[in-house]
Amino acid sequence: DAKTTQPNSMESNEEEPVHLPCNHSTISGTDYIHWYRQLPSQGPEYVIHGLTSNVNNRMASLAIAEDRKSSTLILHRATLRDAAVYYCILRDVAGGGADGLTFGKGTHLIIQP
Amino acid sequence: GAGVSQSPSNKVTEKGKDVELRCDPISGHTALYWYRQSLGQGLEFLIYFQGNSAPDKSGLPSDRFSAERTGGSVSTLTIQRTQQEDSAVYLCASSIDGGPYEQYFGPGTRLTVT
Numbered sequence: 001d002a003k004t005t006q007p008n009s010m011e012s013n014e015e016e017p018v019h020l021p022c023n024h025s026t027i028s029g030t031d032y033i034h035w036y037r038q039l040p041s042q043g044p045e046y047v048i049h050g051l052t053s054n055v056n057n058r059m060a061s062l063a064i065a066e067d068r069k070s071s072t073l074i075l076h077r078a079t080l081r082d083a084a085v086y087y088c089i090l091r092d093v094a095g096g097g098a099d100g101l102t103f104g105k106g107t108h109l110i111i112q113p
Numbered sequence: 114g115a116g117v118s119q120s121p122s123n124k125v126t127e128k129g130k131d132v133e134l135r136c137d138p139i140s141g142h143t144a145l146y147w148y149r150q151s152l153g154q155g156l157e158f159l160i161y162f163q164g165n166s167a168p169d170k171s172g173l174p175s176d177r178f179s180a181e182r183t184g185g186s187v188s189t190l191t192i193q194r195t196q197q198e199d200s201a202v203y204l205c206a207s208s209i210d211g212g213p214y215e216q217y218f219g220p221g222t223r224l225t226v227t
Contacts (some may be wrong), residue, residue: 044217
């Protein structure tokens with residue numbers, strides 16, 4: 001999977017929107033953009049994924065740049081429960097799943113009450 | 114519905130002993146993955162099963178590690194002659210299929226080798 005770059009940490013206030021950036025300048029045409037998060041002492045949790053168009057689900061929104069070299073995970077109204085490490089991962093559909101997910105260091109999101 | 118389950122949740126073993134870790138994927142999911150997360154480290158992919166097909170074992174850290182999946186469902190990760198560096202949280206995930214589909218992770222098994 002291609003490499004992604006994320007800030008090590010970000011801080012936000014409760015009930016405010018949070019924008020988590022991810023750069024993936026070497027993304028290929030068959031790479032999906034996946035976001036997972038890991039709460040303390042838990043396994044990772046799927047958040048959202050997309051290919052080219054922006055995506056929305058009950059947890060978050062994913063905004064993908066037109067050239068696909070960057071993306072932003074948007075939490076519309078952060079709560080204390082959203083404090084976690086957020087991972088941006090590229091998933092090559094051509095791999096068929098055999099290569100697993102490649103987790104980087106992610107962004108440690110801190111939510112202030 | 115039921116998610117991915119793993120057992121045991123915690124395992125303490127002496128160096129040199131063998132351990133077996135179990136994963137029950139979500140019913141109907143054909144793809145199953147094992148990962149491990151060492152203290153302060155990122156998640157490391159170990160092995161992938163697609164249905165009943167033979168897995169690619171090249172991601173396993175050493176020949177002391179093996180995994181099997183019976184009947185395309187339950188999977189067991191076995192570590193022989195455990196070493197202290199094997200201490201980690203071992204995570205299992207399943208997906209409806211391989212490829213771009215989201216993976217659902219279990220709670221993990223925390224292995225401590227003394």
